[in-house]
Each structure stands twice: as C-alpha cells, then as structure tokens.
Amino acid sequence: MMMNFDEFKVQxxxxxxxDLASYKEKRVERRVESLMRRRSISDFTECLQQLRMNSQFRADFLNHFTINTSEFFRNPLNFTSLEKEILPQLFAEHDRVKIWSAPCSNGCEPYSLAIIIDELQKNPHHYELLGIDIDPDILISAQKGVYNSGALKNVNPNRMKRYFTKIGNDSYAIDDKIKRMVTLKQFDLLKETYARNWDLILCRNLFIYLTQDVKDLITHKFVDALKTGGILFLGNTEFIFEPEKFGLKKIVSSFYRKV
Ligand SMILES: C[S@@+](CC[C@H](N)C(=O)[O-])C[C@H]1O[C@@H](n2cnc3c(N)ncnc32)[C@H](O)[C@@H]1O
Structure with a gap:
C-alpha cells in the first residue's frame, strides 16, 4: 500500500x-513534493529510503526545507526603532545587554545588531550577542560573512564603506570586528532548553512557518527566557494576538515587552 503523507512525516x-509536524502542513507538503519532483523521486517510500541511506540527500532535504532568506536591516523602520529607542534604553537600564537572534540564518540579522552596537560605541563587556539556527550549512555561511548586493540593499553608504569590503563582482565581506561580536551556535528552537535572562530576543520570520500551537509554545518559552522588561522582536508579518495572555505588552509594531 502507498505510504500517505502523515506516515511519511512521522518517519x-x-x-x-x-519535528516536521510543528511546521504548517501545506508548506511542508509543498517543499517535500517540490524536492521529490526535482530528484525524480516517485513516492514517499522512496523518499524515506533516500533519507535513510543517503547523508547528502538528508542534508539537501534540510536545506530545501529551511528557508534561509535574510537581509541586513530587514524591515528598516523596525531597525530604526531598535537603533533609536529600544537599544539605547536597554543599554541605559543594564550594565550588560544580552541579545539573542533566534533564528539568525546567514548572519545578516545579528551582524546588523552588531553594527548598531559598534556605532553606539559599546565594548564587549556591555553586551552578549548570540545567533542560533538549526541549519549547520547556513551557520557556516554566517561564519564566512560574505554577502551579495541583494542582502545589502538596506545598508547605507556610510556603513558599506565602514563595515564591508568588496571581494568580487557582487560579493562583499563583512568586517572581522563585526563577526567577532557575534557568537554563532546550532540550536533547535523546537526541542532544546532555552538559556534565560535575555534583554532582547529577535525571533523573526520563523513563526510564519509554524503551526499556531507551536508558535504559542515557543512564545511562552521566549517569555520565560526574557528578563522582566525584556523585549521580543518579531518579523513584520508576525503578530501575537492577545499578548497579555503570554505576559507581554505590545510597545510598538513588532516589539513586545515582558511585563
Ligand atoms: C527566513 S529565516 C529568518 C532569518 C532572520 N531571522 C530574518 O528574519 O531575516 C528562517 C530560519 O529559521 C531556521 N529554522 C527553521 N526551523 C528552526 C528551528 N526549529 N530551530 C532553529 N532555527 C530554525 C531556518 O534554518 C532559517 O535559517
């Protein structure tokens, strides 16, 4: 008998x-089917067989499944709020500001934060900046820190000059000083235990892929991981309905404070 999609997901x-069941069903199905078409894999049984036997296929599957799209200063207006209000206030309130970019993809997000922090002239003892992602390949690319102009479209000319070096036709390397400000780590937000006492957590453009139950669960875990008064920063199209149920208060678009 042909294996159905639910059984495939479990295996x-x-x-x-x-845990594929944590992601929106239709999206998982579309991603799996498009990869199968691309590889001329005819059914789920064969796809499972490949996943079991072929480590390269396993890596390709994960790569295809995790959408790594990112860019520097993504949603620039929100980064302006971060730069002008949120971060200066956190630095005024705390001797050491702990910031977690979860997930960080290819590094554009934590490196954007590092650029702002460098411009605020903070020393390493003033901050901790951690970027995590489930995808080991994208973390290697974050570590390399080389980007094309698409990822850099919101970087102003001053910052381009100060923090990037052109190394090829359309490739720019970020300054080592900025790379050194960020710790990168592989981490699965669905199953691992979160460190605590963060002042700012960025979870942007992951919730759009998750089921409502999993989003709620992760929101609770983030709230537990924040200090009282800490901030949760989401993507532009992501919202928390009834934030008070999670112990959060919306402060400005995409930013929620733990009360
Ligand atoms: C679209 S990117 C978002 C990157 C960045 N936050 C931004 O908004 O530009 C989504 C990232 O989520 C990561 N991801 C997916 N599931 C994850 C999980 N369970 N734990 C940690 N990261 C995950 C993917 O590998 C991908 O790099």
Missing part, C-alpha cells in the same frame, strides 16, 4: 531529528 521526523 522522516525520526530520521531527521526534526
């Missing part, structure tokens, strides 16, 4: 160590 989750 594939075990092989991959990634």
């Amino acid at each position: 594939a989750s075990k092989i991959l160590g990634l």
